Amino acid sequence: MDYLQMVKQYRPRTLEEEGDRLQMLRLAELFPDGLLTRDNMVAHFASSGLILNRDMTHVLLVRHNIYRTWSFTGGHADGDPDPLAVALREAEEETGVSVRPLMEQPASLNILAVRGHWRREEYVPPHLHLDLDFLLEADDQLPVRCKRDENSAVRWIPLSELEEVCGEPHMLEIYRKLLEQARILRGFPRPQRLRQLEGQRETVFLEAKQATGGLPESLWETLSAFANTAGGVVLLGVAEEPDHTLRLFGLPDAEALEEDFWAALGDPGLIHNLHLTRSNVYIQREEGKDILVIEVPPAPGERRPVYLGDDPFQGTYIRRRDGDYRCTRREVLFLAKENPRLLENLNHPEPTTKRTERMENDHG
Incomplete structure (x- = not known):
């Protein structure tokens, strides 16, 4: 299923998602030549993934070079029409571990404003990421590897420390939405001890x-x-x-x-x-x-x-x-x-x- 089909079929769980979904569809009408590549300097599609361990106690985050904060993995579609494939590829490239999806549909949908920045000695003007976010799972015992041209570190972080390490309040809201969906999918373990x-x-x-x-x-x-x-x-x-x-x-x-x-x-x-x-x-x-x-x-x-x-x-x-x-x-x-x-x-x-x-x- 391609990006636009996923956006059309996505069932928003919040008013914010409902608004972002409608805006994505409006942008698709406004740019009929497509939103799959960075050639569109106004907006383009991207995929992200929140990687959880099996026990749902830790998330695997990367330390982003540009924003200098811990974040989930992800990247541009760059012409690939399959949102899940993009999320899986980016997750494995950025962490070095094998991941699998908890579900094949996006667990969250967001429009993210990207501020202007320099990348590889070229200025990238402000634009929008039309982001489809997926829930992924990985073995927390496997060794991790950092992708140095994008991130300075990669680490399993306890969920209890997520708010402390994430320096972007708007991203914390997205992570909470994803964790809520993971809670529905996997259940909340009974506090036996x-x-x-x-x-x-x-x-x-x-x-x-x-x-x-x-x-x-x-x-x-x-x-x-x-x-x-x-x-x-x-x-x-x-x-x-x-x-x-x-x-x-x-x-x-x-x-x-x-x-x-x-x-x-x-x-x-x-x-x-x-x-x-x-x-x-x-x-x-x-x-x-x-x-x-x-x-x-x-x-x-x-x-x-x-x-x-x-x-x-x-x-x-x-x-x-x-x-x-x-x-x-x-x-x-x-x-x-x-x-x-x-x-x-x-x-x-x-x-x-x-x-x-x-x-x-x-x-x-």
Whole structure:
């Protein structure tokens, strides 16, 4: 499948991706001779790859000579119409290791603005990279090799250090999107040994709440946020310290808290469209302390958005970095695009109370 076909078939997962995809298609119409080579000085296609190890604990990054920061691998199409082939070739050339795709479709789509720079004694003016990003996997025990004309180093970096080593905030957002997709594909490993979490930090997939006084009010926002993005794990009985590292506290009565959770979840007005089974919620004992683990799967499109209360526009959350954020109106409508009955109600001009009644009848 070529670049343009992949762009046309790509299903955006964010409003930003939706906008970038439409812009790529507009540029393709504007430049009918093609966007595959650097002869087009305005924009051209490129492919990138985020390389993960099998355990999804590390990423293989390169230290970019021009931008002087750690980044994923990638490069220009340079006439090759196959985006995946470009991503695989660039990854192996830049790291020296053999890689394989976790999926053959792009896991992210972005338009990246490239600032003007000098390359091989020639000035390259500012332009756009129409970038298709792939998830790749490699053996972290294999030796790596640096491509010196492009990068100064190559190294396996723990996911917990990704924000520290990446000096480009806009790229961090792309890496998070890719990691979210990897989480959906590979699942989030159950924290069988919680002592390994001590000293770690909350992530886009992991939230800790002390909960020694009962179910925290913020729990429901986190459940909505996880379900509306890539899913995640909530640990009750594990607290975040002032330095943002995690500490195992334990619960005084984990069994009672678990029953309180299921009782609260049975309230039809608390949270809508969230689907959990008994296997998603369990007590885990570590070092003589009990914690309650809640695994939240990503909600399928037809069950989105997962929201609190009576009004999706006020009670829908998504996960960004290590926090939960209330969705804007546009984000709620975007989440509901595969839920036609709810989308119709959201766009209906009836007063809020009547609209809410209709939504309750549809989604109970």
